[in-house]
Amino acid sequence: MAELDIPELSLVLLIGASGSGKSVFAERHFGAFEVISSDFCRGLVSSDPANQAATEDAFEVLGLIAAKRLRRGLLTVVDATNVQAAARRSLIALAREHDVLPVGLVLDLPEAVCLERNRDRPEPLAESAIRRQVKSLRQSLKGLGREGLRHVHRLTSPAEVDAASIRRTKLYNDRRDDLGPFDVIGDVHGCLDELTALLVKLGYELQRDDGGELVDAEHPDGRRAVFLGDLIDRGPATVGTLRLVMGMTAARHALAVPGNHEAKLVRALGRGAKVQLGHGLAETLAQLEAAGPEFTERVRAWCDGLISHYVLDEGRLVVAHAGLKEAYHGRASGRVRAFALYGDTTGESDEFGLPVRYPWAEDYRGRAMVLYGHTPVLRAEWVNNTLCLDTGCVFGGKLSALRYPEKELVQVPASRLYCEPVRPLAAGMGAGGADADTGAAAGAGPEADGGRQRRPGVLDARDVLGKRLVETRWAGRVTVQAEQAAGAFEVMSRFAAAPERLAYLPPTMAPVASSRQEGYLEHPLEAFAHYAEAGLAQVICEEKHMGSRAVVWLARRDGPADPGPSAAPGAVFGGGPGIIHTRTGRPFFGRELEAEALDRLRAAVERAGLWDELDADWLMLDAELLPWSLKAEGLLESQYRPVAASAAAMYAAATDALAAAGARGLDVGDLLAATHHRQANAAGYARAVETYGWPVDGLTGVQIAPFQLLATNKAACYAQSHRWHLELADRLAGADPAFIRRTRRFELDPADRPAAARAVAWWEELTAQGGEGMVVKPMTSPVRRGARLVQAGLKVRGREYLRMTYGPDYLDRLDDLRQRNLGLKRSLALREYALGLEAIDRLVAGEPLWRRHEAVFAVLALESAPTDPRL
Amino acid sequence: MFLTVASPGDELSYLLFKHPGRVQAFDLAVGRAWVFYPRADAEATEAALLVDVDSAALARSKRFRVSGFELAHHVNDRAYAASSLLAVALGRVFRSAMAGSDPADRPGAADRPRQLTIHLPSVRSRGGAPLVRQLFEPLGWAADAVEAVPTCVDLRLSGVARLSTALSQLYVLLPTLDDSKHYWVAEAEIDKVVRHGRDWLAEHPLRDRILFSYLARQRGYAADAAARLDGAAGLDGAAPTDGAGRPDGIARADGAGRLDGIGGGATGASLDLAPAQVPLAEQRIRYLVAKLRGLGAKRVLDLGCGEGRLVRRLLDEAQFEVVGADVSPGALDQAGRRLEKLADRQLRRVSLIQASATYRDERFRGFDAIIASEVVEHIDPDRLAAVERNLFQDARPGRVIVTTPNADYNRLYGLARGRPRHPDHRFEWTRAEFQGWAERVGRLGGYRVEFDGIGPEDPDLGQPTQVALFERIDVPGPGGQAPADASREGGHG
Structure with missing residues (x-):
């Protein structure tokens, strides 16, 4: 058969x-x-x-x-x-x-x-x-x-x-069932001393044969080395390196992919093929000749049998000498092999006569991590989930390894310069690295990988346009429709801060279910009922400041900062102290005032001792910026004040006239009473409008009320309890009370009726003093009920405040308003919440800019859907 | 909404056809109205009209809908300030008075001018108190207008006029002041404005502005109404009121021009009206078309095409294949409409795409020339680096033409130092700044750059629009080398 x-x-x-x-x-x-x-x-x-x-x-x-x-x-x-x-x-x-x-x-x-x-x-x-x-x-x-x-x-x-x-x-390159852990090692080029030092540093135990030659290295924990090719040429000990690595692969202590140097060696050792003996090949051949024909034949066969790339760990890791674009992962063809060995060449040459390579990593959008070598770089630097580990050991740089899955870089310096590089190793590389995100403006000349700058921060229109499904940790797949993306594309391009400075957008907040309480559209009891029903034992009521939502991303010190522990260093903050932006991503202030505000916040964080306590180089705060009139002055001017003024003028004249008519004996009783009532409503509206605006001069008069620490460069913090967040905020307020406003709060078990009554009284008092209202939140979020995420907060706005949103007379038509449809707003709030958390997780995990931007962009896109603005 | 009309004597109540001893209520489409008399004796009569607008009903009304879900749609001054809503209420409640009908027992009373005082405690005026005065004073009213906030005016008119004329004037001018209508304006509105304005509108110095606003900014309607008003005057022989016999046609030779000025004036049209006859925007288009023609460009990308004026013009020349790109779906819709009537042959040479210069885009590749005309100044400085990268390093067309305002020149527009020509401009470059930028960008991307200008030239300040013409420097590579070989033999790693 x-x-x-x-x-x-x-x-x-x-x-x-x-x-x-x-x-x-x-x-x-x-x-x-x-x-x-x-x-x-x-x-x-x-x-x-x-x-x-x-x-x-x-x-x-x-x-x-x-x-x-x-x-x-x-x-x-x-x-x-x-x-x-x-x-x-x-x-x-x-x-x-x-x-x-x-x-x-x-x-x-x-x-x-x-x-x-x-x-x-x-x-x-x-x-x-x-x-x-x-x-x-x-x-x-x-x-x-x-x-x-x-x-x-x-x-x-x-x-x-x-x-x-x-x-x-299975294809030879398919090692998806090989789960690691691995230590992936960059181009060795015959630097055996550095290789042994690196293996020892990684925890491998070396084994020598009777002649004292290194023939194997084994990790006690069963870790395996993965060699990225170019083991040979240029360096002093090609034969020794080959002996060790061949021994390790034979003992299954290592995997290896071929480099272009091995491929060339195979051709040189083959029959008939004529190859140029440059780039150290002549020395290698001489060393091999000294090692004898039998060893040489073993080397040839070993090199010839190497597989050009591997897909490892369920497809999460791909290794190839020169890297590999996503479409080629796990594929087999001549050009896949050529790419893996030589990279993506454009066919042009640079001024040193070296081939110009297309920066495939900039375009890389795959989920698999790609580790490679081939192009010597000064610093191992993540570009879209890919990392080049050739740090030019043979040129006097370092030999690098990445511990996988830990993503931890382990390096040993070259003990000397073994080979002069054709192109100066330092040329442009530092500039390209440090200023990756500012690109052409700050970048100097060409960089090591082919006359183009390395740009981890390049965003492509395809990263955001069209219908998209964004995977989130907290709410699964969130759909962004093409037309929503189109709308957000305009806003993001024209008005928002640069994407690398825009790491998070806050979600919209759903209002509480309409209240059935007499005389109220929104009331705390509905919020408590909502969370009691969701099975929460503790909620917190937070004072809702009537300002504008603000996100603060604050650097401990000026200058380039890393977005996260493992991400590419880049000038995230444009070299400045950070950013304060609105919920649609617009910077709040001009650069100067922003810097002043950030300086003040930075000093407060310092005084509160939080930098050290959190061990943070940056932190991101969710906050409210006051006064409301700061951002909403235009709206006040065009919308709210004219309504108040015309209502006041009109009712003053109308009540006078009615009173005069009444004095003449006309029956105006009901009409006069109704008009007086409307007049009082309008006055309430005018009071509400004027409560939330006050003049500012520079930062004088401006206040910020932080209420949540979203993340630091070390960790996402959003899942901490709100008590923790607010205590932190209190300490900031304590450090600069004139600028940083404290948020009042009330904790309770939502099912505890007496406690709920006290919370209602607290809210009544808050709103009677002119407060906008409060937000009721689960003490700790995110929290799921069954498979569904629970709302992160429900706003309960004050009775008088709501005149501004629903009109001066809204209390007279509560029955109509109670029919308001909250479903869409609530669903939107949950999806945006999940996307916001996703953006933070991606930021802290050091994911590439396009991945971070995807989540942030999606929040803005969802916001472009038409919803009732009064909710 | 509220209004009172007062007049000496007791005839007013007869002319209004409303009994002074009663409070009368009327149901309107938008709410309820009451007429009552705060004063009615032998010496003087004062009538009041109070309208209670049902805001919720108004918000639900499709006719009033501004756009989808604006908050203004729900909370606004419609219930309080006099506007087209009050005009309609006047027309309903005081229909006979407005038509100039005589009370049964007082023949000729309606036609008699009389001393009138009209109080509107709250008038919505987009032009504040000055506009109120400009509209009412030429009609002979003493207009006492006080602003509570800039758009909300307390107005007291006094003068001698026929009551019907006064009401007709309010009927036409209240919506004009507000510049928005609560209902859909159809052709029937032309009849209305001609009817109500017959006695006084033809001679009003702001006649065209009034017609334009009243007819919801539909130029065709406004022109039609103007012609009919002129015709009405002509039929009557002499001009109806002042008898000056001024030939209308000559007096309003500038009518059309004024219509233009009123339309966009307040809404931030840029200060592109150069001293020259041809507007600067048009000069730019002519310049760019000629330039591209001269360069022999074939595939052209207009990046930031807006409503597609340049795209449209390029299509008139058979050599161009044009892609218009803009970040705004709204602008692209309008550009699309501009192209709708083109012949198929022209349409085959054009496409419109949504794209942003701040995002790299493979659709930018392969062009002979990319035009970024009046675009960079709309981009925040911290995002320019991405634009430079996407254009000069990624798209790499043969030519790039950038135009932008010359800030040096702004002085000639009377702009204060540092004030931009358009509120959305994030910066405006002096010639030195622009040239410094262009030279740096060109150097990094491998482009030669030359500078030029558009518009009238000042010896010191240059031209209003400055231009950078970039040309890619093509270095011939070491010929004949196959890519794979090059990498194998020359590999650095």
């Missing part, structure tokens, strides 16, 4: 005349969606599977379906006769285009069998056609391998066909 090996990811061409049993075979051995048959496609486009006139259209559809499947990494079987070389050629090209292996499965059955089966069909083909097909197939058989098919399996009799079975084999 024949077992036919087929790579797990391949394009399988069934090849055989009509009647050879392809469809039956395919159905038996492959999944329903894996097989695309030409007859089926003829049916799709013409409603007749046998319609030969539809063949061209049918194959177009077939090719499209196959292409989509291959792009997704799915095995695909083409059920067509494929007896013509031309037909196979286009399919083989398709496989190459998607970097999967094309496989031929030939059903080479006797012509008589095919003819007989054809006669049994309801609509038999012309026998001459089948004879022609069989003839074409026979003519093709010899050349199938040369056409580019990687495997060709041939079955020649019905018995063989029946007996055959399919075995799906």
Whole structure:
């Protein structure tokens, strides 16, 4: 019984005349969606599977379906006769285009069998056609391998066909089931001393043979080294390095991928090939010659057998000498190998005669971490979840390893400069690194990787436009519709702070359910009921300051700061002290005033001793900035004050006139009373409007009320209890009481009725003093009830304050207003909350800018949906 | 909303057809109105109209809808300030008085001018007290207008006039002051304004502005109404009121021009009206089209195309294939409308895309020229670096043309130092700043740069628009080397 090996990811061409049993075979051995048959496609486009006139259209559809499947990494079987070389050629090209292996499965059955089966069909083909097909197939058989098919399996009799079975084999590069942990080591280039020092530093135990040569290194915890290629050339001890690494791989203590130097060595040691002996190859060959022919042959075979890249740890880690773009992960083709060995070359050369490499890492948007070497850099620096570990040891730099999955960099310095680099190692690299985010403005000349600056912060329109699904830790997948993204794109581009300075946007807040209490639209009891029902034992009522929501991202000191522990260093704060921005991402102040405000906050954090206590280099605060009129002056001017003024003027005249008419003996009683009532409503409105604005001069008169520490560079803090957050805020307020405002609060068990009554009284008092109201929050958030996230807060606005949102007379039509629909606002609040937390998590985890921006952008996009602004 | 009308003697109540001894109520579409008399004796009569607007009903009304969900839609001064709502109430409640009907027993009374005092404690005026005076004083009223806040005016009119004329004037001028209508303006409104304005509007110095505002800024309607008012005057022979016999046509030769000025004046149209005849924006377009033609550019990207004026003009020349890119979906919609009527052959050469210069975009690649005309000054300085990168390092077209205001020139516009021409300008560069920027960007990206200007030239301050013309410096690579070989043999790593 024949077992036919087929790579797990391949394009399988069934090849055989009509009647050879392809469809039956395919159905038996492959999944329903894996097989695309030409007859089926003829049916799709013409409603007749046998319609030969539809063949061209049918194959177009077939090719499209196959292409989509291959792009997704799915095995695909083409059920067509494929007896013509031309037909196979286009399919083989398709496989190459998607970097999967094309496989031929030939059903080479006797012509008589095919003819007989054809006669049994309801609509038999012309026998001459089948004879022609069989003839074409026979003519093709010899050349199938040369056409580019990687495997060709041939079955020649019905018995063989029946007996055959399919075995799906993994690709060599597929080591997804190898979970590590690993220590991934950059380009060694014969620097054996540094390599041994590094292995020791990583905790490996070295083993020597009887002659004292290093032949293995083993980690007591079972960790394994992964060598990123270019073990040889240029350095002093190529042979020793090879001996050690070959020993480690043989003992399964290490994996290795080849570098371009190994590939070249294989060619140099092969027969006939002529290679240039530059870049240290001549010395390597000399050392090998001294080591003897047997060792040399082992080296050649070992290097020749190396797999150009590996996919490890469930697909979370990819290693290749020169890196690998996402479309090539786990694929197999000549160009995949070329990319892995040489990188993405543009075909141009720079002024040193070295190839210009396309900065593929800037475009990288994959989830897998990619570790690579090849291009010496001064500093190992994350670019979109990729890291180059060639820190130029042989050029006098460092030998670097990354502990995976810990993402911890371990380095040893070169003991000396072994080789002068063709291009000065330092040229432009420092500038490109330090100013990665400010790009061209600050960057100097070309950088090591090919005359282009390394730019971890490059955002692409494709990162945000169109319909998007954003994965969040707290609420699963959040959908952003294309038109929402389009709206946010404009706002983000025109008005928001630069994306690298905009790490978080706060969510909208849902109001409490409409109250059934007489005379109230919003009342604390509904909020308590909401959380009691959600099963929470403790909530906190926080005074709602009538200001504008503000996010403060504050650096401990000026200058470049890292967004997180493992992210690329970049000028996140543009070299300044940080940013204060609104809930739509606009900076609150001009640069000077912002710097002054941040300085003041920084000093307060210092005085409160929080920098040291939190061990933080930056922190991010959620806050309210007062007065409201600071940001809303335009709205006050155009909207609120005219309403108050015209109502006052009108009612003054109207009540006078009615009183005069009454004095004449007219019956104006009801009308006068009603008008007086409306006049009083309008006065209440005017009072509310004027409560929340006061003049400011520079920072004088401005206050900030922080109420939550969202994160520091060390950790996300949002999940701390609100008591913790507010105690921290109290200490800041204590350090600068004139500028930092304290937030009053009231804690209770929402199910405890007497406590609830006291909280209501507290709220009544707060709002009677002119307070906007309060926000009731779970003591600790985020919290789930079942699978659903619980609202992070419900606002309960004061009775008088609500005149501003619902109009002076809103209390007279409460029954109407109670019908307000809160569903959309609540759902929006939850989704934005989850996205905001996601943005913080991504920031603290040091994820690439495009990932951070994705979450922030999504908040803004959701905000572009039309909702009732009064909620 | 509230209004009182007072007049000496006791005839007013007859002219209003409302009994002075009663409080009368009327149901209106937008709420309820009452008429009552605070005073009614032999010496003087004062009538009051109180309208209680049902704000909630108004908010629900589709006709009044401004846009989706603005807060202004829910909380506004409509209930209090006199506006088109009051005008409609006047028309309903005092219909006979406004039509100039005589009371049954007093023939000729309606036609008699009389001393009138009209008090509107709260009038919504977009132009504040000055606009109120400009509208009412030419009609012979003494207008005592006091602003409570800039848009809310307490107005007391006194003068001698027919009551029907006074009411008609309020009917037309209240919506004009407010410059917004609570209902949809259709062609029937032309009849109304002509009817109500027949006696006085034709000669009003702000006639065109009044028509434009009253007819909800529809130029066609306004022109139509103006023609009909002129016609009405012509039919009557002599001008109806002052008898000066001034030929209308000549007096209003500048009518159309004034309409323009009123339309956009307050809403931040940029100060592009250069001293020259041709507006600066138009000069820029002509310059750019000529420049691109001269360069032999074929594929052109207009980055920040706005409403597509340049795109449209480029399509008139067969050599150009044009992509218009803008970050604003609204602007792109308008640009799309501008292109709607083009021939298929032209449409095939154009596409519009939403894109932002601050995001790298593969759609920016492969152009002969990218135009960024009056764009950079709308970008915050801390985001310019991304724009430079995306254009000069990533898109790398053969040419880049950047135009931007010359801040040196602003003095000639009478702008204070540091004041931008447009509120959305994040900065405006002097010539030295612009040239410093362009030279640095060009150097980094490998572009040669030359400078030019658009608009009338001042010997010291230059031209109002400055231009940087970038040309990519193409270094011929070491020829014939296949990419793969180059990397294999020359590999650094």
